[in-house]
Amino acid sequence: MFDLATPWWLLILLLVVGLGAGYVYMQRRRHNRALKFANLDLLNSVVPTQRNRLRHVPIAVMLVGLILLTVALAGPQADRRIPRNKATVILVIDVSRSMNATDVAPSRIKAAQQAAKKFADDLTDGINLGLISYAGTAATLVSPTPDHNATKVAVDKLQLEDKTATGEGIFAAIQQIKTLNAVLGGDKGAPPARIVLESDGKETVPDDPDDPRGAFTAARKAKEERIPVNTISFGTSTGSVDLEGDRIPVPVDDESLNKIASLSGGEFFTASSLDELTKVYDTLQQQIGYETRKGDNSRPWLIAGTILVLLAAVGAVALNRRLP
Incomplete structure (x- = not known):
């Protein structure tokens, strides 16, 4: 545990969790729809299983980045000499x-x-x-x-x-x-x-x-x-x-x-x-x-969160040809 200057910013985490849950829900609906109307053998030959798994990586990385940015907004504190x-x-x-x-x-x-x-x-x-x-x-x-x-x-x-x-x-x-x-x-x-x-x-x-x-x-x-x-x-x-x-x-x-x-x-x-x-x-x-x-220690969280969000964007474009 660590001290936060404005912990109420952590309420944004509810939106991040909601975003993750919404993504899982949409993927399941999409999968169920594909099962109803698609030829599975043909689908697997066109879109390999490995590629299907990798396409979820950008959204996962982005969610972690958003969590880190939310903690940065809450103002984590650290002892400074x-x-x-x-x-x-x-x-x-x-x-x-x-x-x-x-x-x-x-x-x-x-x-x-x-x-x-x-x-x-x-x-x-x-x-x-x-x-x-x-x-x-x-x-x-x-x-x-x-x-x-x-x-x-x-x-x-x-x-x-x-x-x-x-x-x-x-x-x-x-x-x-x-x-x-x-x-x-x-x-x-x-x-x-x-x-x-x-x-x-x-x-x-x-x-x-x-x-x-x-x-x-x-x-x-x-x-x-x-x-x-x-x-x-x-x-x-x-x-x-x-x-x-x-x-x-x-x-x-x-x-x-x-x-x-x-x-x-x-x-x-x-x-x-x-x-x-x-x-x-x-x-x-x-x-x-x-x-x-006690002093502000949000910079490391801000840097890490920003880097992960950028990596998520790059990964989404590279794997899915679109942003997450």
């Missing part, structure tokens, strides 16, 4: 010291910058894109704007700092989205919004992610505001950084990032290389940059 002309996306990138680990070449932060810039390049033009970085605190580097180049410029200037306050990054993103929505006329008429959070480690400020300013609390707030948080766990389990001469292990923390996504209604992704990270961003760009809407 079209670029969004309005939406808000906030990139939230972890700039804690652990992002300096080189388990991802050339380093986690350098790879993150490259992938984020490509994401900004590929994102649909009508989407407002913003950028927030966070370490011990969150900083709004770019407020949501359709000028994606502003985000690319800011990404190049990211600087590493101490600590990891994931919750502050999410809260800052929520605030930016709400501020933009207020400018656009309030939350009811606001375009869809999404947060894309990229991090490699566990939150260190505060100690408990369920703290009022913690990551899990922020994720619940995002859920309340209907703003999904898609999280990207970036790095490997063997990552480490050099801090004041000591080699400190900084494995990725998939568990907490997965829970943030789950609590907010978003999706969780992992990436352990630049290529994988780029693929994740490509997936997000397809999800965020496009929306699925």
